[in-house]
Amino acid sequence: MPATGVAEVLIECAEHVDDPAQLTDEQLAEVFRAYRERMQVLASDPRLAHVSVFKNVGAEAGASLAHTHSQIIATPIVPELTRAELAGAEAYFARESRCVFCDIVEKELADGSRVVARSANFVVVTAFAPRFAYELWVLPVAHQPRYEALTDSEALELALLLKPVLRALDAVQDAPAYNWFLHTTPLRAGAPGYYHWHLEVLPRTARPAGLEWGFGCHITTVAPEQAACQLRAALPDVA
């Protein structure tokens, strides 16, 4: 495999801000637009197969710089977890003739117990099977395989939806370190019916140990329904 790739750092504002929830709505919308634009540019390099977009907030989540920033890593391979998620979604589609993420959105909205916030086009839920307590997933309500399809106004909608949720997380869990990462269809994989982009927010609310690293079993001590309830209750104070 050629050692080809691109590593970019997106500095999210000119002034020193170390918490993305303190960006203005328009600044955060610009972050989401910048993700899209860098993906579109990187797609033009035929050597690249995938763009991993992520964000580390706080030293415990691996951030080595406090100033709020994101990372954009383009690689000639599709990373292992992305391949596993795509394969799982494809197998579900083969069985059910449905996008698993469309089904998640539909069932979560019908049930409501894990819904933290929603807007016209997006929903934020606590993950059904979280790796860490308060893990959040942000999904488009309608089927959309590619993040690059995000419109400018949807980027602002996403910022307006997510910022109060991040502030609620800070309030409920005393500003935990976290990562977020964007899962979207790889560059050369078209627009499959079985896959649906989403943003996962993974707070570092526990320290993974031998059971997690050695066996893939994650222990959490807060049920996702309880986490969602706490986050919803904190929303009015922070909105």
Add this chain to the structure above:
Amino acid sequence: MPATGVAEVLIECAEHVDDPAQLTDEQLAEVFRAYRERMQVLASDPRLAHVSVFKNVGAEAGASLAHTHSQIIATPIVPELTRAELAGAEAYFARESRCVFCDIVEKELADGSRVVARSANFVVVTAFAPRFAYELWVLPVAHQPRYEALTDSEALELALLLKPVLRALDAVQDAPAYNWFLHTTPLRAGAPGYYHWHLEVLPRTARPAGLEWGFGCHITTVAPEQAACQLRAALPDVA
């Protein structure tokens, strides 16, 4: 799935010791014997499918108690990472008619660059594709699918082999937090030709961030050959 399982804590010595490398050889041998004995006892419960044995050393590796201890978690399912490793080993065997771990041992011993230490029956190598720098694997040289087959004298041999390596790791990396975990054939899976027990030692030499958690891509900054060279050089001082 029934909520059935067993969680045991193995307290490794009566006096307060917080570093397993400070146990006596015989105490550490007893730890390895105790793993075997608890597995044998837990195997008699037909509801249990797998025993996860692991150890957390240091707060950064998730240890909540300083006194040196191990954890033994028996579950009615085979954990995800164990299933993935078994499936990979089985696929390799189907293709090559060889146990992949036997091949790893043979190639590592022939190459030598990642070998840290060896005894009559065991070898310690730095992992070829580490998740964290200085990740170590301890393997029996001869094919052995089940940890329960360990003899009392092999337990002492393992202690005598591993203790200086742990001290070398402490010397080279300033006593890092780490986990170790035992990968062995699940309780009801016989003694397959394709699988070979081993102990993985995972030092927390970096903080995993978005690329690791979101995409499964691990960044390390020390090549395993360089790590092995440093550990070998530290061995004479600590033996």
